[in-house]
Amino acid sequence: MKALVISQRPSDAGELVALAKGFGEPVILAFQESASKVDEVAAYGCRVYRVRSDRPEALYKAAFSLYESLNPKIIVGPSTKNVKDATALLAGSLDIPMVTEVVELSDGGSVLTYKRGFMSERVTMKAEVPYPVIALVNPKIVEPAEKAGRGEVIDLNVGELKVNIVGVRAKELSGVKLEEAEVVIGVGRGFKSKEDLKLAFELAKILNAQVGGTRPIAADLKWLPEDAWIGISGKKITPKLYIAVGVSGAPQHMSGVSGSKVIVAVNKDKSAPIFKQADYGVVADLYKFLPILTSKLREKFPGRA
């Protein structure tokens, strides 16, 4: 029995191969970055089919033809946008189950048993689906496989695509690793302009903190770089202290901060949902509260800023 691995980046291959081994003999389909760095992917000793493209449609066509010829029991891959879009097409044309953001999976005989987040990650769901199945997983849920000699590489040609690419624009990224910060200030739409964020940056300076925010602040308003948004579709952070300012506490945001040791919320609306999800809440206008907090901290830590 075969297990098809979709690798998008060489860094995902080891973990995916390790997972696939629990179900069958891994065969890799290398796509996007993994196609251009195919040697790194071939180092796990499995046969590698390569599609030199970053289009979901190309991945779909390649996976479809491999599905027909290999008859895999399972297709595993990363839960990224390109892979999700490709495998959704595959799942639809084959009418087979597809599960995403999986954190645990095991072979239950005729079914795949898996665990994933549900309800914007406020609930975990354990469920099962019959084979064949597509399972897209979260990173770091298993130790990577050992490297084991070079596998054979075979190029796949997928022919014409329907969707044409006109242009690509890199996003503005800060490169700041919010995931590793010990103190994070989270800014939300309670701030009225980009300039006003300086209140948060001044506080951050004195606390040695990094500044992140809610999705609308980064993705919509672009007041912060796009790698600075925290939540289910952004970064997951685990600081000792998270200070949310002008953030309402939507479940999609809070699932990204649930690993914080202490959460402080500053919001002018006493009924804001964030107060039920914080350790310390202050009902206050951030424009009045933050300057006082910053100046008191300056008195406390005169050496800092």
Place this chain on the structure above:
Amino acid sequence: MGRDIAVLVKASLNPEIVRQVSEGIYDIDYTPLKISDVDRNALEEAARLKGILGGKVYSITVLTWGPSKARDKDLKLAVQEALAKVADEAYVVVDDNVIPGDPIVTSNAIVGVLKSKGLKPTLILAGEASVDESTSQVPGRVAAKLGYSYVGYVRRVLEVREGSVVVERDVEEYVETLEAPLPAVLSVTQEINEPRPPTLIQIRMASRKPLYTLKLSDIGLDVKPKRLIRDMRVITVFRKQVLVEEASMEKAVEKLLEYLEREGVLRV
């Protein structure tokens, strides 16, 4: 070229309300349904594009969570919003035989509605993810079944041309501009627009628009969910929920710093 738009609207479990039946067990029956947030962006975009295309808009909803009797009110509310906002007619598939549903049931039912009613939208719009399951796969499944082109995570619809649509797609580290031939399925992100709630007049008009409630047999479909849910557990993170209430802002700041000092999280 057709001019109609279909919008996929889900009545999702509301993730803001998560309650336990007993120790850690998620109370799904208690959880109300609401229109999935990003579907509002899809409706808003449909309203804009209807102005360009000039055709009809229909919404399609498949009930995933039951029992249907208990969900009727919430479901109607979600569908009424679609009708008030933009849809000329609404199709709702409700069938207790396939509840709780899964993406296989949902996508087949959507395609079943279109085929059995002879609907041929040139664009099908959906949200990038539902707020309960967020698996982002129904739009792609529908596209594959219909043979439509598909673009997920659309941040902008730049242009509708004769025979194609030009869009910006959000990928993790970059944004790409794509031209997809029509007919096409697009899933949209929150950033595509700022959804405006329907006006009072729109809400009043909505009750006069046709709403068709269908069973699977009405659309000639025989499909069963393949997913079996075994267990749902609430993730509980204990939070102290202390409100710092003091006579003055200065006092409140001092009190907060006192708490944080005691937690040992200030001197890092």
